[in-house]
Amino acid sequence: MIEENDRILLCGRKREYFVTAGEGRFSTDKGILELSELVGKNAGDEIKTHLGDPFRIKIPRPTDFFSYAKRTGAPMLPKDIGLVIAYTGMNHKDRVLDAGTGSAIAAIYFGGIAESVVTWEQREEFASVCRKNINDAGLCNVEVKTGDVLEEKGVFDIVHHDLTITPEHIVHAFECLKPGGYLAAYTPFLEHTFTVIDTAEDLFTEVVCHETIGRELTRTKRGTRPSTRVCHSGYITVCRK
Amino acid sequence: MIEENDRILLCGRKREYFVTAGEGRFSTDKGILELSELVGKNAGDEIKTHLGDPFRIKIPRPTDFFSYAKRTGAPMLPKDIGLVIAYTGMNHKDRVLDAGTGSAIAAIYFGGIAESVVTWEQREEFASVCRKNINDAGLCNVEVKTGDVLEEKGVFDIVHHDLTITPEHIVHAFECLKPGGYLAAYTPFLEHTFTVIDTAEDLFTEVVCHETIGRELTRTKRGTRPSTRVCHSGYITVCRK
Amino acid sequence: MIEENDRILLCGRKREYFVTAGEGRFSTDKGILELSELVGKNAGDEIKTHLGDPFRIKIPRPTDFFSYAKRTGAPMLPKDIGLVIAYTGMNHKDRVLDAGTGSAIAAIYFGGIAESVVTWEQREEFASVCRKNINDAGLCNVEVKTGDVLEEKGVFDIVHHDLTITPEHIVHAFECLKPGGYLAAYTPFLEHTFTVIDTAEDLFTEVVCHETIGRELTRTKRGTRPSTRVCHSGYITVCRK
Amino acid sequence: MIEENDRILLCGRKREYFVTAGEGRFSTDKGILELSELVGKNAGDEIKTHLGDPFRIKIPRPTDFFSYAKRTGAPMLPKDIGLVIAYTGMNHKDRVLDAGTGSAIAAIYFGGIAESVVTWEQREEFASVCRKNINDAGLCNVEVKTGDVLEEKGVFDIVHHDLTITPEHIVHAFECLKPGGYLAAYTPFLEHTFTVIDTAEDLFTEVVCHETIGRELTRTKRGTRPSTRVCHSGYITVCRK
Numbered sequence: 015m016i017e018e019n020d021r022i023l024l025c026g027r028k029r030e031y032f033v034t035a036g037e038g039r040f041s042t043d044k045g046i047l048e049l050s051e052l053v054g055k056n057a058g059d060e061i062k063t064h065l066g067d068p069f070r071i072k073i074p075r076p077t078d079f080f081s082y083a084k085r086t087g088a089p090m091l092p093k094d095i096g097l098v099i100a101y102t103g104m105n106h107k108d109r110v111l112d113a114g115t116g117s118a119i120a121a122i123y124f125g126g127i128a129e130s131v132v133t134w135e136q137r138e139e140f141a142s143v144c145r146k147n148i149n150d151a152g153l154c155n156v157e158v159k160t161g162d163v164l165e166e167k168g169v170f171d172i173v174h175h176d177l178t179i180t181p182e183h184i185v186h187a188f189e190c191l192k193p194g195g196y197l198a199a200y201t202p203f204l205e206h207t208f209t210v211i212d213t214a215e216d217l218f219t220e221v222v223c224h225e226t227i228g229r230e231l232t233r234t235k236r237g238t239r240p241s242t243r244v245c246h247s248g249y250i251t252v253c254r255k
Numbered sequence: 256m257i258e259e260n261d262r263i264l265l266c267g268r269k270r271e272y273f274v275t276a277g278e279g280r281f282s283t284d285k286g287i288l289e290l291s292e293l294v295g296k297n298a299g300d301e302i303k304t305h306l307g308d309p310f311r312i313k314i315p316r317p318t319d320f321f322s323y324a325k326r327t328g329a330p331m332l333p334k335d336i337g338l339v340i341a342y343t344g345m346n347h348k349d350r351v352l353d354a355g356t357g358s359a360i361a362a363i364y365f366g367g368i369a370e371s372v373v374t375w376e377q378r379e380e381f382a383s384v385c386r387k388n389i390n391d392a393g394l395c396n397v398e399v400k401t402g403d404v405l406e407e408k409g410v411f412d413i414v415h416h417d418l419t420i421t422p423e424h425i426v427h428a429f430e431c432l433k434p435g436g437y438l439a440a441y442t443p444f445l446e447h448t449f450t451v452i453d454t455a456e457d458l459f460t461e462v463v464c465h466e467t468i469g470r471e472l473t474r475t476k477r478g479t480r481p482s483t484r485v486c487h488s489g490y491i492t493v494c495r496k
Numbered sequence: 497m498i499e500e501n502d503r504i505l506l507c508g509r510k511r512e513y514f515v516t517a518g519e520g521r522f523s524t525d526k527g528i529l530e531l532s533e534l535v536g537k538n539a540g541d542e543i544k545t546h547l548g549d550p551f552r553i554k555i556p557r558p559t560d561f562f563s564y565a566k567r568t569g570a571p572m573l574p575k576d577i578g579l580v581i582a583y584t585g586m587n588h589k590d591r592v593l594d595a596g597t598g599s600a601i602a603a604i605y606f607g608g609i610a611e612s613v614v615t616w617e618q619r620e621e622f623a624s625v626c627r628k629n630i631n632d633a634g635l636c637n638v639e640v641k642t643g644d645v646l647e648e649k650g651v652f653d654i655v656h657h658d659l660t661i662t663p664e665h666i667v668h669a670f671e672c673l674k675p676g677g678y679l680a681a682y683t684p685f686l687e688h689t690f691t692v693i694d695t696a697e698d699l700f701t702e703v704v705c706h707e708t709i710g711r712e713l714t715r716t717k718r719g720t721r722p723s724t725r726v727c728h729s730g731y732i733t734v735c736r737k
Numbered sequence: 738m739i740e741e742n743d744r745i746l747l748c749g750r751k752r753e754y755f756v757t758a759g760e761g762r763f764s765t766d767k768g769i770l771e772l773s774e775l776v777g778k779n780a781g782d783e784i785k786t787h788l789g790d791p792f793r794i795k796i797p798r799p800t801d802f803f804s805y806a807k808r809t810g811a812p813m814l815p816k817d818i819g820l821v822i823a824y825t826g827m828n829h830k831d832r833v834l835d836a837g838t839g840s841a842i843a844a845i846y847f848g849g850i851a852e853s854v855v856t857w858e859q860r861e862e863f864a865s866v867c868r869k870n871i872n873d874a875g876l877c878n879v880e881v882k883t884g885d886v887l888e889e890k891g892v893f894d895i896v897h898h899d900l901t902i903t904p905e906h907i908v909h910a911f912e913c914l915k916p917g918g919y920l921a922a923y924t925p926f927l928e929h930t931f932t933v934i935d936t937a938e939d940l941f942t943e944v945v946c947h948e949t950i951g952r953e954l955t956r957t958k959r960g961t962r963p964s965t966r967v968c969h970s971g972y973i974t975v976c977r978k
Contacts, residue, residue, distance in 0.1 A: 023435070025460070058434035072435035076344030092341035093467060100337025103317030105367025106347055126346025127368045193299035194264065194313035203719025204479075204927060211474050219266070223472040225481065226334060227709065227950070229728065231464040231490060233452050237685025238445075240466065240728040246711070246721060249472060444960025445686060468709070468950065470969070478926025481969040487952070487962060505917070507942070540916035554917035558826030575949060578823025582815040585799030587849025588829055608828025609850045675781035676746065676795030686961075693956050701748070705954040707963065708816060713946040713972060715934050720927075722948065731954060 016055050016071070021150045023072035023082075024061070032074065032082040042069070076123045076151070083147040086140045089119035090176055090200060091247050093228045098174055101224065101252040102196040104128055108171040111190055113163035113183075118144040118156075120176060125156035128172070132156075134163035136177075166190060175199040179206050184213040184253075191255040202248035210251040218253035225249050257296050257312070262391045264313035264323075265302070273315065273323040283310070317364045317392070324388040327381045330360035331417055331441060332488050334469045339415055342465065342493040343437035345369055349412040352431055354404035354424075359385035359397075361417065366397035369413070373397075375404035377418075407431060416440040420447050425454040425494075432496040443489035451492040459494035466490050498537050498553070503632045505554035505564075506543070514556065514564040524551070558605045558633070565629040568622040571601035572658055572682060573729050575710045580656055583706065583734040584678040586610055590653040593672055595645035595665075600626040600638075602658060607638035610654070614638075616645035618659075648672060657681040661688050666695040666735075673737040684730035692733040700735035707731050739778050739794070744873045746795035746805075747784070755797065755805040765792070799846045799874070806870040809863040812842035813899055813923060814970050816951045821897055824947065824975040825919035827851055831894040834913055836886035836906075841867040841879075843899060848879035851895070855879075857886035859900075889913060898922040902929050907936040907976075914978040925971035933974040941976035948972050 016022060018036040026044055033040050035052035045063030052061060052071065060068045074082070080092055098120070104110065108128040112121050115135035125131045125148065133156060135141040141160040148156045159166070163177070164186050172195060173187040179199055187197040197214070201207045207223060214221045225248075230241040257263060259277040267285055274281050276293035286304030293302060293312065301309045315323070321333055339361070345351065349369040353362050356376035366372045366389065374397060376382040382401045389397045400407070404418070405427050413436060414428040420440055428438040438455070442448045448464060455462045466489075471482040498504060500518040508526055515522050517534035527545030534543060534553065542550045556564070562574055580602070586592065590610040594603050597617035607613045607630065615638060617623040623642040630638045641648070645659070646668050654677060655669040661681055669679040679696070683689045689705060696703045707730075712723040739745060741759040749767055756763050758775035768786030775784060775794065783791045797805070803815055821843070827833065831851040835844050838858035848854045848871065856879060858864040864883040871879045882889070886900070887909050895918060896910040902922055910920040920937070924930045930946060937944045948971075953964040 076346060093338055096337030096341025097334055099340050100333040105317060203721050205719045225470045225472060227468040229466045231466060237687045239685050444962050446960045478928045480926050558828060574823040575820055578819030579816055581822050582819025587799060707952050707954060709950040711948045713948060
């Protein structure tokens with residue numbers, strides 16, 4: 015049941031709005047919605063604008079935060095977040111260390127899976143956006159710390175890095191990890207990827223660097239074909255302690 | 256702390272063994288291990304063979320079940336399981352429907368993330384392997400049902416299909432899903448992929464078909480290059496209700 | 497030595513111009529050039545604008561026609577033209593049948609390699625652009641025919657199709673080919689690709705369908721990485737008689 | 738018309754043989770062939786074994802030399818040779834410099850297209866295999882030189898390198914090229930690719946590094962899908978003078 019301040023997706027025939035349940039009104043292309051009407055409703059229920067147009071309620075999922083959360087830069091793509099989850103086997107028993115938080119999209123995904131997440135963001139102005147996004151996602155198990163991740167002293171099952179990486183980050187990650195735990199380092203450039211591999215190979219028992227090329231298959235009346243756009247996003251190096 | 260019947264990874268200098276804590280002995284290339292010594296120990300502890308060679312204890316993760324679980328056929332690759340998790344935003348609030356179970360690798364990944372998983376396997380002899388693998392993974396929230404998934408009457412946040420798909424499976428998935436929920440259908444062949452897209456487009460609000468090409472970057476003394484092996488595994492069509 | 501009416505590339509410090517040697521003047525960002533000065537010069541020579549700015553002469557190559565020829569639609573990409581050449585082993589002994597001509601980029605590449613090329617373009621207004629482009633490329637061994645390629649009665653070493661393909665095109669290509677000759681059919685959509693494969697497999701001794709994903713590696717001060725843009729262009733099915 | 742010593746492909750129902758027209762006999766799975774019978778025949782004609790089984794005559798094309806020529810190592814793949822041809826716009830007016838020759842597969846392709854090819858192979862024992870393969874291909878415009886390509890003093894439209902490359906090779910290639918000409922350097926490893934790009938960018942007007950991922954689409958009764966094997970072969974850096 016929806017409570018005050020919950021983030022909600024409202025889906026009309028053509029448009030979708032990301033709103034907050036509670037006080038206030040919201041103007042759509044089909045008329046005005048009273049946001050207080052959302053409180054007490056559930057996924058699948060409808061509310062109507064003052065013109066009688068219906069909007070169906072969806073409870074946002076991590077995928078929606080990728081689309082609607084406030085961004086501080088380009089976040090990791092879901093396909094790359096999925097690779098980190100899969101190649102580390104992230105699960106509800108895990109304590110996860112994440113840096114740098116960025117828009118907190120990865121932290122929101124991880125917070126929905128792991129027991130707890132500690133995420134470090136160096137820039138105070140970014141960290142406040144992170145906290146807002148994580149709060150919107152309704153996650154209580156994600157802690158945003160401001161500063162340098164190298165100050166972290168905790169013990170973790172998984173360390174995830176999406177920052178300008180140095181050998182110190184690899185050594186620190188190794189020290190933070192439980193035996194059998196994983197470091198997953200995301201690096202868009204080959205040079206940083208080489209830094210990760212070269213440093214990790216002397217420390218970890220297993221180091222594998224993955225690259226994925228993702229395409230969409232488009233199917234229209236003209237025919238079916240891979241979309242002409244493909245993203246190189248980055249390399250993900252997965253290292254096991 | 257390790258209990259009797261827990262599955263454990265024992266890591267020697269060059270070899271790794273997947274054993275069960277409790278009664279019995281286990282022969283390695285470095286001598287014999289008493290498996291009862293594992294009980295009460297923790298990740299990172301060591302036990303020694305009768306020849307004094309140490310083996311370090313790791314608690315297995317979903318990634319290890321991909322490597323060590325008994326297989327009934329080719330399981331989905333971790334990269335594809337990761338895509339399903341990411342593009343559906345799977346998290347600890349979710350009830351997941353999974354079919355067909357196969358070796359239960361996907362079900363083990365999902366069980367470590369979601370609130371609960373119901374997984375359907377048509378062949379009784381496969382289902383018993385699934386139950387064994389899921390039990391080894393220590394998961395209590397995954398139920399294996401034997402029979403045709405179309406008999407399932409529950410309500411779910413996510414439906415995942417890895418079977419020879421028909422339009423009926425798509426319609427049934429739609430009916431099982433909560434508003435805002437996702438179907439993710441894995442299909443190795445284009446013809447089945449077309450079936451999924453064509454049926455789903457009349458039902459779901461959003462249908463996107465993904466293909467990923469995964470490569471490893473290999474780095475040796477000779478130089479760095481993408482590995483010459485690449486896997487087409489299959490298409491993943493993600494449909495939102 | 498450059499003759500009147502030869503097409504010429506003029507390369508300034510930042511800009512390149514595609515001009516015709518002979519009468520007339522040409523305005524650049526650096527002043528005016530007298531095009532009659534080009535006649536009698538050679539690749540590598542310079543001419544100057546009325547302001548004294550030098551432009552170096554290059555003799556255009558097929559790659560330049562891809563950039564500068566007048567287009568009637570999206571031409572085949574060089575990487576795909578290269579695949580056709582390589583998988584058919586196109587060489588100076590070959591008689592090549594090409595359809596549809598489009599902007600004649602493929603025909604210009606083939607004309608520079610083969611003994612002769614016959615290329616069919618259905619639309620008269622396109623055919624006249626083709627003839628102009630082929631003439632600009634200085635090729636005397638490429639004949640543009642207007643109409644339906646199925647009317648062609650000649651015998652060829654290679655047939656190349658880049659048009660909306662039907663089973664009749666495949667059967668006709670088989671009939672036109674010498675024993676040991678090749679059909680290469682370019683199809684952007686899977687449905688047309690299936691038509692090619694299914695029809696060809698009953699006729700030809702060897703049918704292989706290729707897809708290539710082309711990426712550029714970009715190297716800047718920030719680092720090296722694959723460009724984030726990748727093109728699916730189409731499938732090339734190569735069939736040997 | 739086939740002459741004595743011409744290389745010929747003989748195609749039976751299931752097998753193909755690469756033979757030399759002229760004296761001698763050749764044993765097949767279907768009986769013995771008299772190779773002198775080939776002289777005077779043409780592509781498409783048949784000869785029969787002593788058991789009466791027919792074999793159809795094909796005149797070998799560059800693609801056949803990729804399959805049947807004697808190899809001294811792994812040759813460049815046709816897709817990569819095609820890229821070199823396409824991105825340099827190789828044609829019958831071109832003088833081409835090629836190094837190292839290897840099995841001469843690239844030199845055979847280039848010789849069938851360009852006016853002339855000079856190809857350098859460092860190892861004398863490899864060079865003799867090259868000469869044999871080029872002779873089998875019936876090419877009179879390809880000269881094999883033994884030694885270090887840096888000794889070459891000629892002027893060329895295209896330089897193609899498939900060897901362990903150094904900055905000296907790039908500088909030398911630049912010096913050998915006509916204005917507007919192209920260097921295409923094939924490098925399997927990233928480190929060598931970086932050497933090419935970094936050296937070339939200070940000399941050439943245009944430097945683009947290409948990578949292609951080639952897949953086959955397989956179509957069987959089970960369905961259609963990309964083949965699960967994909968080759969990273971190497972990077973091709975194309976530099977224009």
